Each structure stands twice: as C-alpha cells, then as structure tokens.
Amino acid sequence: MSELGDLYQELIVEHYNHPRNLRKVEGANRSVEGYNPFCGDRFMLYLRMDNGIITDIGFLGSGCAISKASTSLMTESVRGKSSEEAQSLFSAFHRMLTGQVLSDQERELLGDLEVLSGVVEFPIRVKCATLSWHTLRAALEGQKGTVATE
Numbered sequence: 001m002s003e004l005g006d007l008y009q010e011l012i013v014e015h016y017n018h019p020r021n022l023r024k025v026e027g028a029n030r031s032v033e034g035y036n037p038f039c040g041d042r043f044m045l046y047l048r049m050d051n052g053i054i055t056d057i058g059f060l061g062s063g064c065a066i067s068k069a070s071t072s073l074m075t076e077s078v079r080g081k082s083s084e085e086a087q088s089l090f091s092a093f094h095r096m097l098t099g100q101v102l103s104d105q106e107r108e109l110l111g112d113l114e115v116l117s118g119v120v121e122f123p124i125r126v127k128c129a130t131l132s133w134h135t136l137r138a139a140l141e142g143q144k145g146t147v148a149t150e
C-alpha cells in the first residue's frame with residue numbers, strides 16, 4: 001500500500017475502514033459471489049434491479065484493502081445506473097487498470113474510481129481491484145453462484 005500515492009492511499013484506506021453499502025440489500029433480485037483465490041478476497045454482491053436500472057446495491061464479505069475499497073467505490077458508482085451504463089463504466093475502469101490512455105469522457109465517467117489508477121503498477125493487485133466488477137457483470141447477466149478471477 002505504501003507504494004501508492006499518498007492521496008490515493010488515503011481515499012482507499014478511508015473506503016476500506018468505512019465501506020459504503022456494506023449490507024445485504026432488502027428485496028435483492030440478483031446475488032453473486034466473487035472470489036479471488038490469489039488473495040483470498042471473497043464478497044457477496046446483492047443487487048436490486050428494476051426495469052434494467054440498479055436501484056440498490058450492497059455487499060458483504062472480506063478481503064484486502066484494495067478489493068474492499070474497490071467494491072465500496074463500485075457500489076457508489078453504479079447505483080441508479082442502467083445495466084448498459086454500468087457495463088460502460090466497467091470497460092473504462094478495466095482500460096484504466098490495464099494501463100491504456102483514457103479519453104476525457106472516460107475520465108469524467110470514472111470520477112472517484114480514478115483513485116484506483118495506481119493499482120496498474122501492481123499487476124497482482126489488478127485482480128483485487130476488478131473482482132467486484134466481474135461479479136457485478138455476472139449479476140447483470142443474470143448469473144448465479146460464484147465468480148472466480150482466472
């Protein structure tokens with residue numbers, strides 16, 4: 001963690017210590033578990049979808065600082081968005097973490113998620129940061145069970 005920039009580290013630690021939406025969602029109609037065997041991160045993601053919109057989202061579980069902060073930030077970013085908007089956000093996030101140059105539009109879309117951009121320098125941590133997004137995508141596609149990073 002000490003290698004990440006101070007500002008980014010502060011925000012990541014803040015989300016790790018005080019994760020947003022750390023709860024089971026009342027009336028959830030999608031739930032998928034995400035598991036990252038490389039690090040031991042394991043989260044259960046709960047979504048309530050109404051007419052293609054993510055009206056509520058929450059999670060339970062445990063993992064390293066990066067995975068937990070990323071999951072917290074992800075839930076904040078996608079609540080109220082359509083399935084398509086959430087997928088676009090994931091694709092911008094994924095491009096950021098694979099070191100690709102982002103357009104201004106993508107950076108605007110990412111907002112607070114940009115605090116995780118430092119993870120690009122630690123390939124093993126990319127799985128931690130993207131775990132909840134892969135889990136979200138599985139939930140949006142109507143999958144059940146467990147999604148593992150491979």
Ligand code: ZN
Pocket residue numbers: 036039040041063064065066067128
């Ligand atoms: Zn991890």
